[in-house]
Amino acid sequence: MDVTMLIVPMRSTTTTDGVLVTARSVEGELRSRIDALGIVHPRSTGAFEMSRLPGTARILIIPESTRVSARIRNRFYDRLTDVVVVGPSSRPVTLQIEGAPLVEIPLSPLDWARLTAVAATAVSDRIVAAQDLGIKCLDGVADREANDIAQLAITRLADAVVARGTASLDATTTTLIAQLTALIDEGLVYDAATAAEQVSTTAHNLRRIALRWFGFPPKTLLMRRRFIAALGRFQETGMDFTAITQFGYFDASHFLRDANRFLGTTPRRYLRRMGGSSGGKAASIRTV
Numbered sequence: 613m614d615v616t617m618l619i620v621p622m623r624s625t626t627t628t629d630g631v632l633v634t635a636r637s638v639e640g641e642l643r644s645r646i647d648a649l650g651i652v653h654p655r656s657t658g659a660f661e662m663s664r665l666p667g668t669a670r671i672l673i674i675p676e677s678t679r680v681s682a683r684i685r686n687r688f689y690d691r692l693t694d695v696v697v698v699g700p701s702s703r704p705v706t707l708q709i710e711g712a713p714l715v716e717i718p719l720s721p722l723d724w725a726r727l728t729a730v731a732a733t734a735v736s737d738r739i740v741a742a743q744d745l746g747i748k749c750l751d752g753v754a755d756r757e758a759n760d761i762a763q764l765a766i767t768r769l770a771d772a773v774v775a776r777g778t779a780s781l782d783a784t785t786t787t788l789i790a791q792l793t794a795l796i797d798e799g800l801v802y803d804a805a806t807a808a809e810q811v812s813t814t815a816h817n818l819r820r821i822a823l824r825w826f827g828f829p830p831k832t833l834l835m836r837r838r839f840i841a842a843l844g845r846f847q848e849t850g851m852d853f854t855a856i857t858q859f860g861y862f863d864a865s866h867f868l869r870d871a872n873r874f875l876g877t878t879p880r881r882y883l884r885r886m887g888g889s890s891g892g893k894a895a896s897i898r899t900v
Contacts (some may be wrong), residue, residue, distance in 0.1 A: 642766045663886055664707065696741055732824065799838060839867075
């Protein structure tokens with residue numbers, strides 16, 4: 613059986629003043645996340661394993677004919693339901709896949725605020741049914757033809773985001789979520805105190821916002837962003853430890869401590885394992 617999987621990057625939403633106004637603009641943003649990186653993973657027969665790096669939350673849509681099991685940390689999910697949300701993660705998410713193509717759609721913190729009232733920290737490093745988060749707009753989408761799933765999901769999510777809007781958030785909170793998202797994406801700040809200063813809020817308030825809509829404390833979010841970027845550079849340079857100093861790492865042991873935190877193993881072992889699960893060629897690391 614030939615198996616392919618559509619993979620999209622876990623990158624944050626581009627917004628204007630923290631607000632996406634129309635269904636058309638939201639659809640375009642969701643579509644860009646899918647179009648930005650579509651990697652096909654053919655397999656001649658049976659199931660295959662795929663590892664997803666730690667990152668932001670995302671929706672996973674599984675066609676009716678496909679079977680997927682997953683593992684995050686010490687949690688194992690024997691068979692995922694048709695529409696699930698992979699919560700914000702601090703360790704790789706391993707998927708065992710057999711069947712038709714899957715669709716992944718990353719959710720930014722602002723998306724999260726518009727789609728569910730559940731705190732992101734409640735599902736960090738977990739996988740839950742979308743309905744358990746009150747996300748019902750995707751009901752029945754996985755039953756459609758495989759080629760139609762992505763577009764239908766985009767349309768329904770866009771309508772849901774616009775319908776909910778930011779009514780549940782005050783303007784200050786919406787702005788802070790957008791500012792923290794941009795700060796993390798830039799990857800130039802490594803500590804929470806500096807992050808709080810740059811977005812003009814208190815450390816306590818920044819932590820509250822980060823836990824509620826990002827799923828982790830600010831320090832973890834900044835460390836995760838730095839580590840994934842450094843890991844990508846480490847891979848590009850043939851696993852040269854000197855390449856990671858530009859990301860604020862003092863030495864190899866500093867980098868290895870973060871690897872243990874975010875991978876649960878050494879960078880070399882993780883990258884070799886990724887290479888083994890992709891037919892001998894290491895998969896590219898993308899920054900989040």
